[in-house]
Amino acid sequence: MESLKPKIAIIGAGNVGSTFAFALMISGLAREIVLVDKNELLTEGEVMDLNHGLSFAHPTKIYAAGFEGCIDADIVVITAGVRQKPGQTRIDLVHSNVALFKDIIPAITKFAGNSIFLVVTNPVDILTYVTLKLSGLPSNKVIGSGTVLDTARLKYMISEYYKVDTGNIHAYIIGEHGDSELPVWSNATIGGMDIEKYCSGYVHPGIAKKELSGIFEKVKNAAYKIIQAKGATNYSIALTLVKITRSIVRNENSILPVSTLITDYYGISDICLSIPSRVSINGVEQYLKLELSEEEQELFKNSANTLKKIIKTIDL
Numbered sequence: 001m002e003s004l005k006p007k008i009a010i011i012g013a014g015n016v017g018s019t020f021a022f023a024l025m026i027s028g029l030a031r032e033i034v035l036v037d038k039n040e041l042l043t044e045g046e047v048m049d050l051n052h053g054l055s056f057a058h059p060t061k062i063y064a065a066g067f068e069g070c071i072d073a074d075i076v077v078i079t080a081g082v083r084q085k086p087g088q089t090r091i092d093l094v095h096s097n098v099a100l101f102k103d104i105i106p107a108i109t110k111f112a113g114n115s116i117f118l119v120v121t122n123p124v125d126i127l128t129y130v131t132l133k134l135s136g137l138p139s140n141k142v143i144g145s146g147t148v149l150d151t152a153r154l155k156y157m158i159s160e161y162y163k164v165d166t167g168n169i170h171a172y173i174i175g176e177h178g179d180s181e182l183p184v185w186s187n188a189t190i191g192g193m194d195i196e197k198y199c200s201g202y203v204h205p206g207i208a209k210k211e212l213s214g215i216f217e218k219v220k221n222a223a224y225k226i227i228q229a230k231g232a233t234n235y236s237i238a239l240t241l242v243k244i245t246r247s248i249v250r251n252e253n254s255i256l257p258v259s260t261l262i263t264d265y266y267g268i269s270d271i272c273l274s275i276p277s278r279v280s281i282n283g284v285e286q287y288l289k290l291e292l293s294e295e296e297q298e299l300f301k302n303s304a305n306t307l308k309k310i311i312k313t314i315d316l
């Protein structure tokens with residue numbers, strides 16, 4: 001980090017990129033925010049609109065640029081690419097967005113070879129892996145937003161159902177940010193108590209696990225519902241990105257289920273997947289080897305294999 005307040009480059013000024021810029025501006029975390037998008041008119045409009053609100057936020061330099069604008073960025077957040085249409089899965093985007101990344105990652109790396117790259121574009125785990133390979137950066141510096149958003153959705157829904165503050169819930173969703181993801185109930189707690197015991201003690205003893213599974217299904221399908229209703233998701237992902245950014249720039253060492261390169265994790269290597277990881281000024285400092293139940297191990301391996309099959313079809 002060159003200064004106490006960093007420079008953040010955002011690639012893609014669509015729904016996710018522009019909402020993240022707005023949330024980041026309000027957070028006061030950044031000294032400079034540069035927006036890069038092939039749609040120059042859109043980017044100019046977003047930059048004007050953001051700057052016109054600056055007198056109500058923290059002093060920040062916000063501007064539009066080409067890829068050269070990534071120079072000296074502490075973090076490059078990549079949101080460029082196609083998004084899901086109603087009914088499409090994240091995996092359905094793979095070929096278009098891999099082709100795009102083959103174009104843009106070398107262009108970004110040329111100017112920001114020392115930055116931390118935070119990948120958001122879907123399918124995020126595959127594109128994090130593609131970014132790692134194309135950029136040549138060390139694996140700690142290439143991070144996918146992964147299941148941080150899914151985990152936030154899970155905490156929110158549990159907190160609503162069981163009437164408990166989200167901050168007292170420790171529960172993670174791991175694996176693919178997508179249809180094969182899984183909740184790690186075996187390690188989940190509320191107020192220090194095993195989650196199933198907590199839930200059985202408060203609501204409908206005996207069916208807590210079934211209820212929790214129902215909540216997880218809603219979490220997994222949340223993006224489909226939002227996309228059906230309003231065409232895109234933007235607010236919660238923007239705040240997710242602020243949280244990850246804060247953990248990096250303030251060296252908070254938060255444990256976040258970001259997508260990261262794993263090696264011999266239950267026998268799985270050479271793939272990016274979400275695992276609770278300690279995120280610091282260096283990016284991913286370490287990922288945690290969770291003690292998964294046998295059922296969770298199977299689900300995790302299935303999630304990894306789903307992605308591996310797709311990665312094999314990509315020419316890198």
Ligand code: NAD
Nearest residue numbers: 012014015016037038039080081082083120121122232237
């Ligand atoms: P969007 O269509 O609103 O914005 C995408 C932007 O990318 C557009 O403005 C487009 O001009 C730009 N772009 C395309 N090609 C480019 C290029 N070569 N150079 C620069 N910019 C380029 O889409 P969105 O709703 O902002 O979603 C963006 C991506 O983020 C999608 O892939 C979506 O699935 C993903 N997403 C991920 C998560 C997550 O949790 N990881 C959450 C929400 C959305």
